Amino acid sequence: MARPASRDTSLTVPASFSAVNRRSLLRGALGAGALLTVPGALAACGGDTATSGGGGASAAPGPVKFGMNEAKGSGPAYERLQAMADAYAQKAGVEVSANAVDHNTFQESISTYLQGTPDDVFTWFAGYRMAQFAENGVIADISDVWPIDGLSDAFKEASTAPDGNQYFVPVSYYPWAVFYRKSVFEKNGWAEPTSLDELNALMEDMQGKKVTPFAFAAKDAWAPMGTFDILNMRLNGYDFHMQLTKGEQKWDSPEVRNVFQTWKTLLPYHQENALGRTWQEAATSMANEECGMYLLGTFVVDGVPAETQDDLDFFTFPALDASIGSDALDAPIDGFCVAAATDNEEAAKAFIGWLGTAEAADAANSSASAPFIAANSNASTEAYGALQKKSAEVVQNAKSIAQFLDRDTNADLANTVITASIQDFLKNPDNIDSITTSIQQQAASILG
Amino acid sequence: MTTATPTQDAPRVKKRRGAARVEKRRGTRDRLVIGAMVGIPTVLVVWLVWLPALASVALSFARWNGFKLSSLEWVGTQNYTDITTIYPPFWPAIQHNLIWLVFLFVLPTTLGILLAVILDREMWGSRFYQTAFYLPVVLSMALVGFIWQLFYSTDQGLINEVFGSNVDWYGDPDINLWAVLVATAWRHTGYIMLIYLAGLKGVDASLREAASVDGASEVKTFFHVIFPVMRPINLIVLVIVVIESLRAFDIVWIINKGRNGLELISALVSQNVIGEATRYGFGSALAVIMMVISSVFITIYLRIVFREERR
Incomplete structure (x- = not known):
């Protein structure tokens, strides 16, 4: 349960984070070295420099408290964080006391956590939520940790709050795409669809073979947002997505209604009873061949049996409108912040600066059972499976990268209105007009 | 509340003069003990129950993200109108x-x-x-x-x-x-x-x-x-x-x-104030509505209990 919740977060993009910057964001980050193994950056060669790998003013290392949004033993995500903490403790010769909290709990108590006695460095997400904490003075300005070797300007931009300072260090990201089992596709003679027609034909064929085309889960309210996002970006484009999430476009506009309308026509190809299903259960039904495909983040691998994991492959959702194309996708960034309440800022900065390095990413990936896709372009890709390599490639080729509906949008709107409204739509797909009107009314009240 | 003690003692003093002196001697200490026994819980109840409750009522007329007090914005009864008109759950x-x-x-x-x-x-x-x-x-x-x-x-x-x-x-x-x-x-x-x-x-x-x-x-x-x-x-x-x-x-x-x-009122309150969303004013308004409904039942209950005691 821990992993999925990371999608439940709401990160919205700082106002200054312009579309152009976002576009170049991960493409630039990955361009150089993400796909190549860079032996020089391996942990062993990190050597004896005791200071952080970041450029700028390297703060003196010291004992730090590290807040992790993964519970002990909750899987690869926890292993990676713990590995980074251990590696730093060993390298800098300081004590890193880890505070491992269940993912949901961590997120739900984040506001009180930050205003109470937070850990010095804690896991968080890029974008609006980071910016909001920065604006409210609960996370510390860490501009002097930047630039960090291997993190591109685009990543720096993603770590910058509207005041122009950096408050965040990215460590990894993951794209949302349509996953499927290679062996199942091969057996049935199916191929990755590259156009709407091909997708339609594929879905028809799957139904003919008594396979539900799309696995689908909406018990966790964030999960169906992935579908909304991709349809919105395919039908209205990335710019519209950004304008909508910033409140510059209306939720009852014809464009948004068109998204729901299209979704409605696709619903018969989705698993029924989605509102009672967790994404893990949906992933299982793809793994056991009840469903052909599943649109989810790469964390879908955590939901399928180990023997099926190597059989997974994915493609990006095909274009629905030729003039819009299919070069936009969701790829949320995870990373770290320093709490403003820390009385240990020097040590915290030393630690967070190191967390952004390739050395940290390698420490995480070399000791966890499943790797993340490192934000640092110097990080080793040795631990990457085919899935991670392809993910990095896909993100690199994407022209525009969004975070996620609930990360790009005002948190209040996303968590109290859009979640419930999308579930409402799944219950009553015919009520598109009243649902979109209701979202817009509430959006006006919340953002107003 | 301590004043209740002497008035209750008054009739007894008239009846039993001998015992009155003993009671009076113990009076100061008793009063202190009773004062502490009544006072401490009262302070705790006021501090932990009444003040937060009143603060919730006050917050229900505001829009606040829970961070800086300076970001608090008074919006009148907008939260209540929103809840009853455009808040579907x-x-x-x-x-x-x-x-x-x-x-x-x-x-x-x-x-x-x-x-x-x-x-x-x-x-x-x-x-x-x-x-x-x-x-x-x-x-x-x-x-x-x-x-x-x-x-x-x-x-x-x-x-x-x-x-x-x-x-x-x-x-x-x-x-x-x-x-x-x-x-x-x-x-x-x-x-x-x-x-x-x-x-x-x-x-x-x-x-x-x-x-x-x-x-x-x-x-x-x-x-x-x-x-x-x-x-x-x-x-x-x-x-x-x-x-x-x-x-x-x-x-x-x-x-x-x-x-x-x-949907339950308590869950709606939590959705709005716990976790990612920080609609403290809106959530407080929901909590106040819940409090009002509860007090209806509590009032009925207390009336029955008091009537019982009077018998």
């Missing part, structure tokens, strides 16, 4: 809370009382049944929700597996409230049973004997003799049921955060 939540209340009364409470009456007859194995029925009560509601998830899961759940059905127990908004109520009843029945059983053990056996000597049937004895004698316990049960149904929260939160057919 609100009216379903009120409705669900009422259904919850009625259901708890009709099924688990009567069932619990029935079980208590049966178990009170000291039949063979009653200890075992008592424990079995009470066992769910020691589990937290969150755990109850999780346990029942194993029964209710659409694809992997026991019920659908055994009956070959394909019902989306937790997901279908027409069904999930009832599915959750059954899970709640599973726990609530044992709770009521134990309380009632304890009450029944305290009923004077001679009442039963007298009733049976008079030739009253078992059922008549219960309704005309035992039940009226149990009045204090009945009141406690009544209050427990009302409180349980108003504070119902954890089970729907663990299932789907109180959305999609499982």
Whole structure:
């Protein structure tokens, strides 16, 4: 349960984070070295420099408290964080006391956590939520940790709050795409669809073979947002997505209604009873061949049996409108912040600066059972499976990268209105007009 | 509140002059003790209950993200108008809370009382049944929700597996409230049973004997003799049921955060103030509405209790 919740977060993009910057964001980050193994950056060669790998003013290392949004033993995500903490403790010769909290709990108590006695460095997400904490003075300005070797300007931009300072260090990201089992596709003679027609034909064929085309889960309210996002970006484009999430476009506009309308026509190809299903259960039904495909983040691998994991492959959702194309996708960034309440800022900065390095990413990936896709372009890709390599490639080729509906949008709107409204739509797909009107009314009240 | 002591003493002083001196000598110390015993809880109650409650009322007229006080913005009754007009989950939540209340009364409470009456007859194995029925009560509601998830899961759940059905127990908004109520009843029945059983053990056996000597049937004895004698316990049960149904929260939160057919006022409050969303003003307004509804029941209860005491 821990992993999925990371999608439940709401990160919205700082106002200054312009579309152009976002576009170049991960493409630039990955361009150089993400796909190549860079032996020089391996942990062993990190050597004896005791200071952080970041450029700028390297703060003196010291004992730090590290807040992790993964519970002990909750899987690869926890292993990676713990590995980074251990590696730093060993390298800098300081004590890193880890505070491992269940993912949901961590997120739900984040506001009180930050205003109470937070850990010095804690896991968080890029974008609006980071910016909001920065604006409210609960996370510390860490501009002097930047630039960090291997993190591109685009990543720096993603770590910058509207005041122009950096408050965040990215460590990894993951794209949302349509996953499927290679062996199942091969057996049935199916191929990755590259156009709407091909997708339609594929879905028809799957139904003919008594396979539900799309696995689908909406018990966790964030999960169906992935579908909304991709349809919105395919039908209205990335710019519209950004304008909508910033409140510059209306939720009852014809464009948004068109998204729901299209979704409605696709619903018969989705698993029924989605509102009672967790994404893990949906992933299982793809793994056991009840469903052909599943649109989810790469964390879908955590939901399928180990023997099926190597059989997974994915493609990006095909274009629905030729003039819009299919070069936009969701790829949320995870990373770290320093709490403003820390009385240990020097040590915290030393630690967070190191967390952004390739050395940290390698420490995480070399000791966890499943790797993340490192934000640092110097990080080793040795631990990457085919899935991670392809993910990095896909993100690199994407022209525009969004975070996620609930990360790009005002948190209040996303968590109290859009979640419930999308579930409402799944219950009553015919009520598109009243649902979109209701979202817009509430959006006006919340953002107003 | 300390002033109550001397006025109460006054009549007694007149009656028993000898004892008065003793009472007076102890007076100062007693007064201090009583003052501390009354004062400390009062301070705690005011500090931990009344001030936060009043702060919630004040916040319900504002828009605030919970960080800096400077970002607090007074918006008048906008939160309340929004809640009642453009906030879709609100009216379903009120409705669900009422259904919850009625259901708890009709099924688990009567069932619990029935079980208590049966178990009170000291039949063979009653200890075992008592424990079995009470066992769910020691589990937290969150755990109850999780346990029942194993029964209710659409694809992997026991019920659908055994009956070959394909019902989306937790997901279908027409069904999930009832599915959750059954899970709640599973726990609530044992709770009521134990309380009632304890009450029944305290009923004077001679009442039963007298009733049976008079030739009253078992059922008549219960309704005309035992039940009226149990009045204090009945009141406690009544209050427990009302409180349980108003504070119902954890089970729907663990299932789907109180959305999609499982809206409850308490869950809506949490959705707005806990976690990612920080609509403190809006959430407070919901909490105030919940407080008002609760106080209606509390007032009724207190009136009954006070009337009882006056007798």
